[in-house]
Amino acid sequence: MRINVAEQLKQPIGQVRCYQISESNDQELPIQGEVQLLRTGRGILVTGSLKTTVKSICSRCLEEFDCTLTLDIEEEYFPNTDRPMAEEIEGFVIDESHVLDLTEAIRQHTLLTLPMKPICREDCAGLCPNCGHNLNRGPCYCARETRESGK
Numbered sequence: 493m494r495i496n497v498a499e500q501l502k503q504p505i506g507q508v509r510c511y512q513i514s515e516s517n518d519q520e521l522p523i524q525g526e527v528q529l530l531r532t533g534r535g536i537l538v539t540g541s542l543k544t545t546v547k548s549i550c551s552r553c554l555e556e557f558d559c560t561l562t563l564d565i566e567e568e569y570f571p572n573t574d575r576p577m578a579e580e581i582e583g584f585v586i587d588e589s590h591v592l593d594l595t596e597a598i599r600q601h602t603l604l605t606l607p608m609k610p611i612c613r614e615d616c617a618g619l620c621p622n623c624g625h626n627l628n629r630g631p632c633y634c635a636r637e638t639r640e641s642g643k
């Protein structure tokens with residue numbers, strides 16, 4: 493997710509460019525969506541909404557599933573050359589070859605967006621507290637016994 497912004501840095505403040513992002517390879521998380529790059533007085537403001545999918549473990553049934561996250565990105569990037577003082581900068585840096593790299597921002601937003609208790613689906617039945625059977629795959633013997641003894 494590297495965007496060359498050499499051209500845009502020469503543009504007047506307020507100029508906007510849109511980029512479609514659609515990446516999926518083995519090294520990085522699959523990412524899809526659109527970002528807007530806004531030329532600001534100091535650098536470039538990146539905003540956008542991106543979708544990614546991470547492997548998660550369901551907190552109810554303990555099965556692995558693909559958890560889709562929506563990342564609402566809003567980060568300002570500053571050119572490496574005219575940054576006043578490193579400590580004053582809150583945000584990301586555009587490198588010497590004018591490449592704005594979204595990878596780190598996406599990584600951070602992914603961590604922030606990860607649910608504390610992911611569930612594979614809204615109606616996940618979870619595990620039987622008695623025998624640990626995954627109830628998404630059907631009832632277990634405990635359920636059958638309770639039903640029979642309840643008669």
Ligand SMILES: [Zn+2]
Pocket residue numbers: 550551552553554555611612613616617618
């Ligand atoms: Zn589940």
Ligand SMILES: [Zn+2]
Pocket residue numbers: 620621622623624625632633634635
């Ligand atoms: Zn059971």
